[in-house]
Amino acid sequence: MEFIQLIEYETDNADEMRRMAEEWRAKGQPNDGGPTRITVCHDRERPGHYVTIAEFPSYEVAMANSNRPETHEFATRMAELCKAPPTFTNLDLESREEF
Helix, strand or coil: CCEEEEEEEEECCHHHHHHHHHHHHHHCCCCCCCCCEEEEEECCCCCCEEEEEEEECCHHHHHHHHCCHHHHHHHHHHHHHECCCCEEEEEECCCCCCC
16 A cells, blocks of 8 residues: 655755755665655745645555665754654555546
């Protein structure tokens, strides 16, 4: 079952966060896992509020990815750029419709 993680955070350092994400992507992902898609959204109604949507093939792949040293390093650096600790919502995908 596909798995989606929502990461909500507040930051005044969006440009630095973007550069950090680009560096992480440039390093590449291992062939055995990692997100299949990452979407970053900025809240129109709340400046500085962001939601990142990370999609994985399964919960197990997401947890293996979370346990990687490079993911831990990224999360630590991300938290340092946030006003408060990010919040995580873990979702099992029930259905998806394409229009």
